[in-house]
Structure formats: structure tokens, C-alpha cells
Amino acid sequence: MPDPSKPTVKQQRTERRAEKVAVLQKQLATQRRNRRIGIGAAIVGGVAVLALVIGFVVVGATPKPNPNDIAISGLKLFPGLVGGVHVDPTPVDYQATYDMNPPAGGDHFAAWLNCGVYDQPQANENAVHALEHGAVWVTYDPEALSESEIASLRDAVPSTYSVLSPYPGLPASVVISAWGAQVQLDGVDDPRLKSFIQKYWKSASAPEPGAACTGAIDGPGRIA
Structure with missing residues (x-):
């Protein structure tokens, strides 16, 4: 059990x-x-x-700031400029024709100046064609700036769509130009240099924005 x-x-x-x-x-x-x-x-x-x-x-x-919102004191405008007018080989008197020194647009040569840094003066007519493509042109009085100040300018300009070159007889130590616009600067440290580049570099207000800034004429004294 x-x-x-x-x-x-x-x-x-x-x-x-x-x-x-x-x-x-x-x-x-x-x-x-x-x-x-x-x-x-x-x-x-x-x-x-x-x-x-x-x-x-x-x-x-x-x-990025809206270019239209950037105000620049001392900005001089040249309205009504016509792009695409080539006058080779006749030089242009920009001072007499447009009241420009240096030029900021107008008639020019068919070949544009290749953008870059130059240590010699450049032909106005080729440089103006670069402006037509949206470049900015930074010119300086070589008698007014030291080597270190010129080097500072080289660092300040964009690596593309810009031309830097000496320009004897400027009305200011540094003048920056784009197509139809220009500012006389007080020196290399003038904050308007940066503002102008922000407003006009590769600007849509140029007649041919984005067209090539290389592949044409290397002026004398190109170093970069």
C-alpha cells in the first residue's frame, strides 16, 4: 500500500x-x-x-547676410552701365567717360583678366571684363601701403572671383570695385572691405554672373 x-x-x-x-x-x-x-x-x-x-x-x-540688407557708407554706384560692349583695341578713358578711378564697369576688351593676385598694374579694359563676370577688384596705391599691409589684403580677398593689384594714383590707399559699385577705403583694416565682398562678390547684379574668371588673360606680375 x-x-x-x-x-x-x-x-x-x-x-x-x-x-x-x-x-x-x-x-x-x-x-x-x-x-x-x-x-x-x-x-x-x-x-x-x-x-x-x-x-x-x-x-x-x-x-549668410542678405546682400540687399548690407549698408555700406561711402558706397558709390554707377547705374545704367551696359555689359557686353567690346571695344578692342581702343583703350577706354574711364575717368572722362564714366567718372571712374579706377573703373567699375563699362566698355572693355573681349578677353577678361584672369582672377588672382598681381604685383603689377593691370589693363583696365581686361579687369573690367572680370567685373562683368561677378568678380571684385581690390586696388591699392603701392606708395601708400607697406608690404605687411599688402599681405593683409591678400589674405582678405576671396580665393576666386577676385583681382588684387596695385594701381598708382588712386584717390585712396585702397579702393574696392565691382560692376557698377565702388568704395574708397580708409586702409586695409577698414571693415567696409568685408561688407563690400559680402554684398558684391559673385553678385547677381553683374551682367554675366558666374561666367569664367580663368582661362583668358594672365596679366603681368601674377603671383597667385
């Missing part, structure tokens, strides 16, 4: 099954908890990375 104090075989099987189920449920619960922790950490990490990216974008992105 079976001992009533001892579990039957069936009861033993049931207990072992219950123990296995309890162990399995505990393992599943642990896995679910670890999964929730991992997902939470991933979300927090993703949010942190996104915040860093947004922070870098916001801090690093400096919006």
Missing part, C-alpha cells in the same frame, strides 16, 4: 514541471527587463547624439 506521506510519481512529475516553468518564467522576466533597459539606454543615447548634432549645426551654421 502506498505511503500517503510520500508524493506519487504523478505528483513528482507535476512538481518538477512546475519548477521548470518557474525557472523559465524567471528567465523570460529577466530577458524582458534587460531588453527594456537596453531599449531605454539606446533611446537616451540616440537623443543625446541627436542633441549634439543639432547643437553643432546650430552653433556652426552662420547664416
